[in-house]
Amino acid sequence: MLALKVEHVRKIYPSMHSKGQEVLAIEDVSMNVNKNEFCSILGHSGCGKTTLLNLIAGFEVPSAGRIECAGKEVKGPGADRSMVFQDYALFPWLTVFDNIAFGLKIKGISSSEINQIVMRFAALVGLSQFTTHYPHQLSGGMRQRVSIARALVVDPTVLLMDEPFAALDAQNRALMQAEMIRILNEESKTVVLVTHSIEEAINLSDVIVVMTRRPGKVKEIIRVPEPRKMVEDTPAYLAIRRQIRDLIAGEHDDSEVR
């Protein structure tokens, strides 16, 4: 069953300065993600990964093409496509509990039910002890856990993640990837993840979309042979990693000056 369907989507940004020219960010992007499938998007910086995610989330409107989530056309942001941001985007004035509860309160759920659901997800991400803390009292990894719990709590059809672990150091990053696998084993979810790390993509995904440089197009879609079960440094792992690395490196560099 299709959770997400992206069809021939193009995005043109208006010029940012009065004299500048329009930016064609992505062009003719089509991809499908099945229910409970984990899809990663890889590509050079500026190739339009964030743009694609924002289109799916409904923050931006495609210049051409069509996006469907669970069969319904995307018209704007909604709780069926919740997002995890690189900078966490936690509400600093709310406790961990209230951050996680945010989406539930908007739905107008009774407070006893909220309490129950929030505590379940806090436990899921390993933060049961920290529900009364404020975000500024937590480490980066813990903040990202809150952000994930907050996004999962509204039970989205698709969970969107834009480089969620990029701000963490290498050790914490590996830790969070393992956590993510554990969480997905407990709560099956359709996920679209944007990342720069080939290893991260291989470790987490069922399917990996590699994009070309700007204007971003789909260069190749790769299925991971044994999703979330590949062992690092095995020949199969090294092979798929080399394949992706070559695909990305094959994109020549044409714009260093920003």
Add this chain to the structure above:
Amino acid sequence: MLALKVEHVRKIYPSMHSKGQEVLAIEDVSMNVNKNEFCSILGHSGCGKTTLLNLIAGFEVPSAGRIECAGKEVKGPGADRSMVFQDYALFPWLTVFDNIAFGLKIKGISSSEINQIVMRFAALVGLSQFTTHYPHQLSGGMRQRVSIARALVVDPTVLLMDEPFAALDAQNRALMQAEMIRILNEESKTVVLVTHSIEEAINLSDVIVVMTRRPGKVKEIIRVPEPRKMVEDTPAYLAIRRQIRDLIAGEHDDSEVR
């Protein structure tokens, strides 16, 4: 010949709040770096890597122990130990040329000579075409090249680098590592690099120092068998990587809440 000698160094920070307590950041750290040797420091976040680098640079004064650079005790910052920062720390009001020339102008070198030296180093880091640009007109990778050229131009005894490539995306990061090897082939230099990336440390170093969690001590010093010539995914490479990974993972996590 020893370029850098760190002997039984300890650093205690005074408490940041009036009620807080002192922080013992590093404890009894000793290490030597030979001339033209590349030394990487690895360890968990907060283990005192930056503290150690700052002590070597002379930005901080050790609470105990002694640091020598080329046989002379370190008393404060100086051009014999120039630093490359993670956030580049370029002077935004100066062009690329003037940023690189900064250390030379302070030395009071004649402007024709400055011109010559700066252009040589701009070429070395591949920025000959960009000397009249301002930092804000450059991409992250290019800014870090400027920062490296600026640090090299004063011909330091030791080049210090604190996670210099952490702010770059994976592709640019790999590119900059290759660049770094090329540059060091042309200009032999003693380097101390702080990083979180085990791969980066293996790719660049002669010797790798792994530190314990706070208070940071030297856990192990590892020599890389074929410095800067190891091929990724070969058994030797995978072996040393596993060794380091296990060393770091062996440090248990005791402080998640900040």
Add this chain to the structure above:
Amino acid sequence: MPIINFLKQSRRLVLLIILLASWEYASRFILDKTEATLLPPPSGVAKGGFELLQSGEIWKHVFDSLSREFIAFCYASVAIPLGIVMGCFKWINEQVDPIVEILRPIPPIAWIPLSILWFGVGNVQNQFIIFLGIFFPILLNTIDAVKNVEPNLIRAARCLGAQSWGVITRVVLRAALPQIVTGVRIGLGVGWMALVAAELVGANSGLGFLINDARTVLRTDYILVGMLSIGLIGLCLDRLIRVTSQKLMPWSRALNG
């Protein structure tokens, strides 16, 4: 170690004390008599202050000025909803901004004639002049705060199901709060400084009145007492708001600047 803390604090006052002492000296031994009437020594000012304290008069002035400031602030707080609306809706901002920009640099004192026409004489007119001082900093800071709300916070709220109204009340308002409070703090400071101009017409009390009144008969000691009271209370007001808002919004970086 309360004693050490106390010593540390009082060390800060060394220069201040030296300056006061030389002022005392100059006023007593260097200035001639007419000049000394114009700049009475600190001891003379203290005596004047003591007189006003003893008669209880100064408290009345302080109270009346503070209540004018407070009421003016209540009116001026319409700047908060106005600023939010201006920050959220570009077309409203576009229309209101030119008017704000022209009115803002006009000094409160220049408004006296018009304000008398509109409000007559009395507390309301006084409050209006203070209001002008308070209003613009709050407005500008609120607009700025709303415009600078981290866009990802708004996006996060929207993809958790919040609609526009929910986004404004649950996110924009709260995220903008620290800077709005900064606006309030600055505004109250500016309004407090407009006191002397505000109490020029129709007031029979207040620190501004005290100064204006002492001017007509050249009681320089009272003028100085009035000036120092305005200075000190202004300082306290500022600190009070800063400290309480830091306590109430510990998560805000804006307030620690």
Add this chain to the structure above:
Amino acid sequence: MPIINFLKQSRRLVLLIILLASWEYASRFILDKTEATLLPPPSGVAKGGFELLQSGEIWKHVFDSLSREFIAFCYASVAIPLGIVMGCFKWINEQVDPIVEILRPIPPIAWIPLSILWFGVGNVQNQFIIFLGIFFPILLNTIDAVKNVEPNLIRAARCLGAQSWGVITRVVLRAALPQIVTGVRIGLGVGWMALVAAELVGANSGLGFLINDARTVLRTDYILVGMLSIGLIGLCLDRLIRVTSQKLMPWSRALNG
């Protein structure tokens, strides 16, 4: 497409024009004749402004006020070195800060009696009152700017061989420049607003004098012309500094806020 640009710009003025029109209407048809003397319609103000323009008088006022502001600014710019020293050396800051904190909230107008003692009557006294407005924003912004210089920039300079003096001139000063300019901009604005108070004593010209003088003879149209001139010139001054400093320091983020 200059025409479209022009239309876009003028669209911003819709509300302003509506307000002016209703003011004109109210002043002509709703207010009785005597009230209309106190609030002449825009056309009456325009007429008054035209008179002042034709006689060339307004230019003299503008010029004199601007030159007072300029000279006051020249004096007030000692706040820059003072602020740098205070920002760099903790013990100086510790001593000077309490004095600054007490003096800062005292409104310029309250200083008139003392300033006459110190400077007599005339331009210097006027300039002093303006000076008070300009000085503190520059000082506080400079201190802040110096304290907030990115520490890594200083470290970078030091490990390239710069000594303390070199660090100050080559790094601190330049890195702090954008915020110092912001301080100058705010200061000039506050100083400009102190104009009416400044030109209360001893002035025979200037926009503040124009307002004060028009009050004594009830020329409300001149008062409004004076207010608008202060408002508009204040606005232009602000824009001018903003735009030129953005041009001169394109790398600065602080200026785009």
Add this chain to the structure above:
Amino acid sequence: QNTAKFNDYGWPEGADEKISAKSVAWLKEKGWWPLQIAFQPPWSGQNTVNLVMDKKGFLSKRGIESKLQAFPSGPAINEVIISGRFQFGNGGNFPFTSLVDKNIPVKTIAVVNVNLLHAMLVPIDSKIKSFKDFKGSNPPATIGIVTGSSAEFYVQAAAKANGIEIGKDIILKNMPPGEQMAMPKGIDAVVPWDPTPTIMTKERKNARIISDSFPYNIYAGTFYARQEVIDNAPDVVQAFTDAIAEATLWIRKNPDEAVAVMQEDPNLKNYSKEILRQQISDYNLLYKPNFIYPIPVFWGRANEPIYTWLYENKRIQNKLTGIDFARAVDTRFMDKTFEKLGWATITRPSFLPENWSTPMDKTPYPTYMNSLNTSKPQAFPEKGDLTRDWSFAGKVYKK
């Protein structure tokens, strides 16, 4: 009528008229209740009558609920009178001229005081002995003055008479009275009006008078009322006029108590008792009490030189004459008050000599009675002052 009994300060008993309910209703409807009265307290002597009227209940006993409000200057009072926020006001000849010039519907109903001292003062140790000595000053002497005030008019006229050139021999600098009192450095002379000159010479003793305004301007400050009140509630204006006369008489009988009344006012509490008493002597007791009668033609003519000067300096927009002032006076109310008192109305103030015939545009005027040359109060009543018998302090004066 001829048998009216007077109380101890000479006010006829039973002559108080309560204002009508209709007038109160009209005022209330206009939003003019309580009645708002504007005055300038630092002008201490002139304002005794305001404070006495208020504090002694001379308005309230006639059914007028009122609120007195202090203003620092005449122009500020003009602003509230014009906007109709205030219905009665008083002030000097300059601010009232602005009202006439702007055609504001107000009428003078009484004179509040005459011959307010404007004086040029120099520091006590100054070499200057008279205005003439400024001739040839190099650099020009700096004179602190409230520009645009009656003081400036006086200095301009005196300069002309003494051959002093403004801009060359002297320079005028705008300066509020409070600051003039300080006689700050760099100032060669100041030109304040009372009480400032008196405080400077008698109390601070930091200055000396070298010239005064009496030869150049015959001065009167007036009470004025808005025309609407005169038209719709004339009984209120009458009651107000009666109260002015009653207060004037009460002060005459109780000058020391009047000082106490003034000291209660927050705006005057910083003035010494002595100064307040002296101001009352000079401005309330010196002349015959019938000075309160607003003589239209005389005061119009006295003001004419001022009008000319203001017009020439573009400070007023119409070329006013004495007739314009006379038109802005309504004597009906004071006529009735004098009728109650049994006083004769006057056509020439009592301080001018009998044979005074100098044209008003010819300055300096010959000497006339003023506070600088006279300390003994004028006798009252004298022959011709009364139309009926009148008693004061128990003493009966025959017609």
